[in-house]
Amino acid sequence: MRMKIQTVLVSVDSSSALRGARQFKKHIEENVKKYQLSDMVEVLETGSLGVYKDGVIVAVYPEEVFYEINSTDDAEQLVTEHFLKGRIVKDLMIDKSVIKHEKKETGKLDREERIVLKNVGVIDPGAIEEYIARDGYMALAKVLKEMKPENVIDVVKKSNIRGRGGAGFPTGMKWEFTAKADNPEKYVICNADEGEPGTFKDRLIMEGDPHSVVEAMTIAAYAVGANKGYIYIRGEYYGSIDNIRKAIKDAYEIGLLGEDIMGSGFSFDLSVRLGAGAYICGEETALIESIEGRPGRPRLKPPYPPVEGLYGKPTVVNNVETFSNIPWIINNGPEAFKALGTEGSSGTKVFTLVGNIINRGLVEVPMGTSIFDLIYKYGGGIPNGKKLKIVQTGGTAGTFMNTKKLEIGLDYDSAKEGASLGSGVILCMDEDSCAVDCAKTVMEFFAHESCGKCTPCREGTRVSVKLLDKISKGQGREEEVEQLLMIADVMEQTSFCGLGQSAAIPLRTIVQSFRDEFSDHVQKKPCNACTFVEPKKKKRSKR
Ligand SMILES: Cc1cc2nc3c(=O)[nH]c(=O)nc-3n(C[C@H](O)[C@H](O)[C@H](O)COP(=O)(O)O)c2cc1C
């Protein structure tokens, strides 16, 4: 049999699936068959290729050409032109530098080696053998055969990796607390709730490389002495749920989960639990309540989960991206990880670029990369020749800024300079956006998601929406703008959990960064995108 010499990788993450990826894949396969190219061309599924366009992105190897497919005609043209006639289809081709983040002049990679996304958009996430072929489960084998649990924790501590879920707590320290907790029953939980609007990095990691999470959780369980783990996935993440469930099933089948893994005597059981889309369930103690079968409401801390977590037992809770780094750290050593990023924030970070930005999608770059580079170098700038006006970094609970601070490098310390890292969202809004409307939308989200347990958050979010609504309609007063800042302070200082405390950040920073625009609204001076201008009264038509 002849070896297949060309491969088409069709990006079939859930966003591409909605754009018709599976239908286009089928059409490419049918045409490959129709033109008798089946011996030469194979068509495979993969995770996200990073960038989102209107159509579905496919990659052709070994030529490394990327196409955007918008219709079944495009799919047929790809086969007849590229594979049958050997011609690049210029009309469908997208600039390689957009996907690979290459400098156009030199062709050299601009970003460091991918760690978390190294398999995403490269392997078929449903094929465990493809993960294994790219060193998958090698770190687990090394840990089980060559390392004691305390050595594993030592490596993780030395790497200086900090949690990618928002709070940035040192992962090695968290594992050490759990390992040292005096209780024979322990748990490992992966927080895959990802309720932050605009963040979809964890989804694409789970859809594109589910085994990296399974492998890392097993390593964590060995390190802390846990025999049971849960991946708590947001209920609407159908693609992630399917791919993680399949990865778990396949890992069980070949002895990488369950009893006596790789003959090491260590056993670990892993299963999926589903969230129901409440943002608060991403908070680790609310998540634990939810797994235990109760409404997702946060617990008083301390005690923290490493001491008293699931069912009152010591529990490691880590974010999907945090876990995904672990096999690489074990395989490459803590020094290699520390060589990336900044002194206080080692490694890379997966950023989600959203809003008015040309290359929407994911990019993995070293910690400390500037907001400017993320928006203009990787994100390609602002579409339609518009000017950038508002940026929010870190997610909905992150900081707002105008365009004066774009040189800040994002890491765990950049919040002090006015730009939080959070979950790694870069939200761009162009000159047609209104800062007051934007603040109102964000606070409506928090008011909706507040669990209602404590007064500062329940009332603070509700009252700020009311005030912002008045201001946005040109009915507010200057002292009400000041009141918003006061509410932010009270929420931050007195809310029971991180939801209310962090809701203060976007509220305060948008008012401070766009103070003049808030005053303009009070004085009924419309901005570019204003909604408060009274609609002109229609003239009565003469009869
Ligand atoms: C309201 C709220 C929502 C949160 N949502 C998430 C989430 O979706 N995913 C996540 O990993 N962490 C989330 N966190 C942070 C978790 O409580 C916890 O710090 C994190 O899962 C720990 O993992 P890490 O150390 O790997 O970052 C949230 C926190 C708060 C206060």
Ligand code: SF4
């Ligand atoms: S701050 Fe209070 S009301 Fe808000 S989500 Fe947390 S516990 Fe619930």
